Amino acid sequence: MDATAARPRPQNQVPEAEYRAMCRDFTAREVAPRWAEADRKAEFPVAYYHAAAAAGLVGITAPEDLGGSALGATEEMICLEETCKVNPNLSVALIVQNIAGSLLHDYGAAQHREIAARNIAGECLLGIAVTEPEAGNDVQNVRTRAVREGDTWVLNGSKAFITLGGIADVLVLLAQTDPAQGRRGMRFFAVDRDSPGLVPKKMPMYANRPSPTYELSLTDVAVPESRRIDAGFSEIMAGFNRERLMVCGRWLGHMQHALAWGVEYAQTRHTFGRPIGANQSIAFQLAQCHLDVEAARRLSYHAAAQWDSGRPLREIIMDVSTAKLYVTQAVVRVTQTALHVGGGWALSEELPAMRRAIDSLVAPVTVGSTEIQLRIIARQMGLPCD
Numbered sequence: 001m002d003a004t005a006a007r008p009r010p011q012n013q014v015p016e017a018e019y020r021a022m023c024r025d026f027t028a029r030e031v032a033p034r035w036a037e038a039d040r041k042a043e044f045p046v047a048y049y050h051a052a053a054a055a056g057l058v059g060i061t062a063p064e065d066l067g068g069s070a071l072g073a074t075e076e077m078i079c080l081e082e083t084c085k086v087n088p089n090l091s092v093a094l095i096v097q098n099i100a101g102s103l104l105h106d107y108g109a110a111q112h113r114e115i116a117a118r119n120i121a122g123e124c125l126l127g128i129a130v131t132e133p134e135a136g137n138d139v140q141n142v143r144t145r146a147v148r149e150g151d152t153w154v155l156n157g158s159k160a161f162i163t164l165g166g167i168a169d170v171l172v173l174l175a176q177t178d179p180a181q182g183r184r185g186m187r188f189f190a191v192d193r194d195s196p197g198l199v200p201k202k203m204p205m206y207a208n209r210p211s212p213t214y215e216l217s218l219t220d221v222a223v224p225e226s227r228r229i230d231a232g233f234s235e236i237m238a239g240f241n242r243e244r245l246m247v248c249g250r251w252l253g254h255m256q257h258a259l260a261w262g263v264e265y266a267q268t269r270h271t272f273g274r275p276i277g278a279n280q281s282i283a284f285q286l287a288q289c290h291l292d293v294e295a296a297r298r299l300s301y302h303a304a305a306q307w308d309s310g311r312p313l314r315e316i317i318m319d320v321s322t323a324k325l326y327v328t329q330a331v332v333r334v335t336q337t338a339l340h341v342g343g344g345w346a347l348s349e350e351l352p353a354m355r356r357a358i359d360s361l362v363a364p365v366t367v368g369s370t371e372i373q374l375r376i377i378a379r380q381m382g383l384p385c386d
């Protein structure tokens, strides 16, 4: 992946209002009725993925010959913003499909593109397996080893925090193929989840409960050479930039829901004979959240437009990291404010404030943490930051 090269621009575009309305309609039909039970059981409803695929929301940016919509990062952001206004967690599955699917269709051969096509059609749920117990932000420390034996690669190692890792049909998994080459000696493999030697274990988590995360242990997992994808460290780094845009959409929707809840609560909850929102101390906190939402919206859609412009990654990375940094800090502020405004009742499982506040804690730590975004921005500013 050459960060200085121009990137392809989206082939198609749809009017924003039309696309937003379609996503809203999908969300009301498919997210709203499903997520509470999925959250309670900490289980992903696979029917949600099927419904998203049927609505054209899997493979939004994928080529049309694979069944994709060939739209841009902007439409992807709209989709995630709208779905996450109702619930942030089921839509995580869409982010995973888009990132894993892109590796398959952007860099893969015919057999990988065929998996991507089945994914877009709703026939093959994907997972993306990069993180390891000792390799979180430090992706170059990935230690899962792939050793070639004839036409087969034998994989040994472990992965952590893999969303849908125990239920995805195929895992797009990063491994070391040539440790002497460091980060250049890594490749992705499309690994069938039911491969002998691949054992998933659900991780008990406070956050993202309806899209559970798994540890994966790999012991002598045999993967044919035909399942090796010609993409590795630098391709996933580029992919993380697009994923940062998607999570901006996710958290933008998330914070709007939290703020709307907080405002309604402040209007309807009375103390000392008047609504709590009549107190400036409460009203101003919510007004401050409005600023966070509006700033987050502008930074996010500006960054998505830069992505869709086709300009080289190097020229737009500042916009992407600035949006990711701001939105993921803002969502924590907004959800904490809603929690505070809600008083003791906000801690009830019957109300959404606590769930939103807990889930928002995922934002600053994944897809390149706050510190990683600050480092990227500092370097872009010309600072000699290590």
Ligand SMILES: Cc1cc2nc3c(=O)[nH]c(=O)nc-3n(C[C@H](O)[C@H](O)[C@H](O)COP(=O)(O)OP(=O)(O)OC[C@H]3O[C@@H](n4cnc5c(N)ncnc54)[C@H](O)[C@@H]3O)c2cc1C
Pocket: 096, 128, 129, 130, 131, 133, 135, 136, 137, 138, 160, 161, 162, 163, 164, 207, 208, 213, 362, 365, 366, 367, 368, 369, 370, 371, 372
């Ligand atoms: C809910 C959830 C779902 C996930 N889903 C997936 C998935 O589907 N697939 C996948 O591959 N991964 C997934 N992840 C992993 C996620 O991307 C990692 O958690 C993330 O990369 C952080 O890794 P870590 O927890 O090991 O933190 P670490 O990298 O250990 O970082 C810990 C702390 O140290 C800081 N830090 C680290 N390095 C530096 C540095 N150089 N300078 C300053 N500070 C630093 C970080 O900012 C952070 O605050 C998921 C994680 C979560 C929580």
